[in-house]
Amino acid sequence: MNNSHIRYEALHPLVEEVLEKLSERIGVNTLFFALNDSYSNFVVKAINHERQLIEEGSTHVFQQVLCKLVVDETDGKVSINELLHDPLTVNHPVTIALGNGSFLGVAIRNAENEKIGTLCAFDDRPFDFKEQDVALVERYADIISKSINVETYVIKDALTDVYNERYMNRLISSVTIHPAFLMVLNLDRFHTINATHGYRVGNEVLRKIAERLKYLPLPNHVVGRMDGNEFVILAELEQEQDFEQDAKTFADLIMGAIEKPIVGITDQPIQVTASSGVSLLTGDMTNRQTQIYAAEALMQQVKHEGKRRTSFVNPDRSVEQHPFASVLEVELSHAMERGQFELYYQWIVDAKQEHFVAVEALLRWNHPVLGFVSPSDFIPIAEKMKIFPDIGRFTICQAIQDQRRLEAAFGRKISVAVNLSANQFESEKLFSELIRLSEESYFPKERLILEIREEVLQTRRRFAINRLEQLRHAGYRLTVDHFGSHYASLNSLLRLPVQAVKLDPIFTRRLVQNQLEQSMIRSVHSLTSVLNIALVIQEVETASQLQQIQLLNEQLYVQGYEVHHPQPIEQLLIEDVVRGRSEV
Helix, strand or coil: CCCHHHHCHHHHHHHHHHHHHHHHHCCCCEEEEEEECCCEEEEEEEEECCCCCCCCCCEEEHHHCCHHHHHHCCCCEEEECCHHHCCCCCCCHHHHHHCCCEEEEEEEECCCCCEEEEEEEEECCCCCCCHHHHHHHHHHHHHHHHHHHHHHHHCECCCCCCECHHHHHHHHHCCCCCCEEEEEEEECCHHHHHHHHCHHHHHHHHHHHHHHHHCCCCCCCEEEEEECCEEEEEEECCCHHHHHHHHHHHHHHHHHHHHCCECCCCCCCECCCEEEEEEEECCCHHHHHHHHHHHHHHHHHHHHHCCCCEEECCCCCHHHCCCCHHHHHHHHHHHCCCCCEEEEEEEEEECCCCCEEEEEEEEEEEECCCEEECHHHHHHHHHHCCCHHHHHHHHHHHHHHHHHHHHHHHCCCCCEEEEECHHHHHCHHHHHHHHHHHCCCCCCHHHEEEEEEHHHHCCCHHHHHHHHHHHHHCCCEEEEEEECCCCHHHHHCCCCCCCEEEECHHHHHCCCCCHHHHHHHHHHHHHHHHCCCEEEECCCCCHHHHHHHHHCCCCCEECCCCCCCCEEHHHHHHCCCCCCCCCC
16 A cells, blocks of 8 residues: 555545535546555545446556556646547556546645655546636645645654644643643753764754654653754543552663664764653643643753753642743733733734734733743633633724724824633633624724634634634634644634634744754745645744744745834834835
8 A cells, every 4th residue: 555645634624615616616426535655545535426437445567557648648637538549548458447438637835845645536427628617726736745745744754754833832732631740851951962073963862862762662652852952752541540550661661772882973982871750641721831841841950950860740740830920820810900911012014024913912911029020931720710811802903993093194094903712712701792893883803803813723623613604704814823833723624704814923933044944934935825725833032933934035024023023002103114015
């Protein structure tokens, strides 16, 4: 069997939607998507109407299928209205079996532009494929190809071929079915390897370690490289009470694999050790960030206390809690009534023209003693205290008021983006309020952009898409934030009724040093362009990053300190801003 179908398994939901859309427009009996190599043709997805001509999940000899004709063609495209009347197919095994029929196929290409599959329309009767039918299949084949190109960069670390930081972060955050073992480890004194042997050897050591971790005999485990010489291992536990016993066993296996001398890279074996922290992930999503923080904090503690050790979480240890959690809880309960919340605004700028196209509202908590408290610190606590709906309502209402002031001051239409948390997005009360507001004649809903983080699309996918469609129908503009942090959004992108996506900031942070990140941005842009969706590069904080984005010479939008520092509304109104005319 062709193993490439496993590699692209995450594409299945997208392909299913593609076939459904094609079936609405082209009246053939069968539509299917196949992956192939020089030996076999694997039917990933298929839709049959009156007769089952293609069986989903079946494998066929590549030399005997019509898909081979598509791969053999230079332009990767074949359209045949009658198999019996075309020299390519008159004596073909498929024609001999069917008697007659029709076939339209377009090649699917990977990131290296290799033809790895086909998107096809097929029937056992003649069918008059029109020019628009061919163009339609070509368009959707292009979407699938671009999705494959993006997926190459989205989930894998380019150096080690284990999962990357953005994918692991989302994977860890979405573990809900089984309790899980979580280890965060950092290779000890790794800088000495680079200093002694050079970065080439250091990179090879990272590859060897990643390969060892990837093939450990742990239950349903995944490995990710977070950054530099830090790795994360996630493994399934049958039940929570197994943690105490299994965690020690898992940790011993992992550390044994790391500490085995690495030979064949230099003249002498290289010895590596690691410091690690281990936490128990449970299905309690309200405590998930605390559980993740525990593993990271324990690893850092081991590093400071002498390295080469594993520290296991203890539920009674204060290290599991945010160091200021108790203080923040007390102060948060009074912050709203004391007027300590305010909005800062940051322009979103056209990368080519360098004029603003929209502005994002950013929530700030300005405490008289603690100063500005980071949203990443107080929002999880506010949600746990169940007071975040009130804070979110304040954000939206204030942004609406400020949007009117901005339009009056600048003499033009200005769109304001507001972030919705997962809880806000799923809130029936807030949803009803947004729908009610959209029906008010004075309310400029078309200039209120609602930003939904990508992880919202990972769970309750149908619910999420249905809600987005209702908000879009009500007149709101929609953006997916932190796009590319998880493959779920690629699966849904064809159906998402959004006008823009914001790329995950990790791509920006590595843009100047890493050619692959530039390729990633090009790939995502080519995909979003086909779907008529704007692409925003966020957290652009250096002149070098902005220059690299501009050198891509694509229609991109940027946001970050390099183009504009967030400002309170009063400061924004008096800034000397270059005024633009277009909108995202």
